[in-house]
Amino acid sequence: MSKPVWPNGCLGALSLTFDDGMPSQLEIAVPLLEKFGFRGTFYLNPGGKDWKERLEPWKKVAEAGHEIGNHTLSHTCSSNFSLDPNSRGTESMSLEEIEEDILEAERRLNEAFQRRKRSFCYPCYEPFVGRGETKKSYVHVVARHFVAGRGRGEIANSPANCDLHYLWSWPVERASGAELVGLAEQVAEGRWGIMTFHGIHQGHLPVADVDLVELLRFLSRNRGRIWVAPVAEVAQRILDWRAGAVD
Numbered sequence: 001m002s003k004p005v006w007p008n009g010c011l012g013a014l015s016l017t018f019d020d021g022m023p024s025q026l027e028i029a030v031p032l033l034e035k036f037g038f039r040g041t042f043y044l045n046p047g048g049k050d051w052k053e054r055l056e057p058w059k060k061v062a063e064a065g066h067e068i069g070n071h072t073l074s075h076t077c078s079s080n081f082s083l084d085p086n087s088r089g090t091e092s093m094s095l096e097e098i099e100e101d102i103l104e105a106e107r108r109l110n111e112a113f114q115r116r117k118r119s120f121c122y123p124c125y126e127p128f129v130g131r132g133e134t135k136k137s138y139v140h141v142v143a144r145h146f147v148a149g150r151g152r153g154e155i156a157n158s159p160a161n162c163d164l165h166y167l168w169s170w171p172v173e174r175a176s177g178a179e180l181v182g183l184a185e186q187v188a189e190g191r192w193g194i195m196t197f198h199g200i201h202q203g204h205l206p207v208a209d210v211d212l213v214e215l216l217r218f219l220s221r222n223r224g225r226i227w228v229a230p231v232a233e234v235a236q237r238i239l240d241w242r243a244g245a246v247d
């Protein structure tokens with residue numbers, strides 16, 4: 001592991017991830033990323049009867065080189081969000097059921113988009129099914145089918161030590177441009193930072209477009225220091241580096 005983990009002399013890596021397939025990502029985030037020459041990771045839920053129509057506008061996003069990731073069929077997560085005693089969530093699911101859900105989502109994504117290595121994103125950052133004594137992690141299920149899985153954590157990932165199938169990310173909703181730049185700067189000590197965005201300027205958990213632009217300007221000026229790439233690409237780079245297979 002003596003060779004540098006990051007390409008082109010970069011000191012750290014950063015992935016910009018966008019969850020839930022929101023319209024503002026198509027309308028605002030994708031054009032901004034492309035204006036600055038960056039590629040992001042977009043985690044989609046291909047559930048429901050109209051899944052083909054809903055995936056349609058994302059085809060050109062995939063063709064432009066962004067990663068389309070798997071976020072389960074219908075954002076399956078904890079029923080603790082609901083007061084309805086009959087609400088279905090991960091507490092009442094088995095490992096087999098969550099695997100079926102994820103694989104059906106994968107089948108649909110592979111039908112709509114060119115088949116590529118993709119990463120997975122845990123809905124609501126929760127990697128569990130069951131409750132109490134029968135609660136189980138499904139990280140190993142994700143590890144069987146994906147190059148990486150994105151969760152949530154306090155700091156940027158250590159390339160030598162991180163679990164690629166439960167990567168830490170920063171939820172950045174309502175962060176200012178200066179706060180986003182401050183987080184990005186933290187990766188320069190050799191780490192891989194992942195930011196989790198939802199709505200851009202509108203919708204739930206938003207970040208303002210001017211704040212995203214401030215981050216992208218900073219990243220553009222720091223291309224020689226910070227490698228910006230989709231999650232699957234950075235994860236593959238770490239796997240190659242751990243195997244001693246990078247130049």
Ligand SMILES: [Zn+2]
Binds near residue numbers: 019071075124
């Ligand atoms: Zn989500």
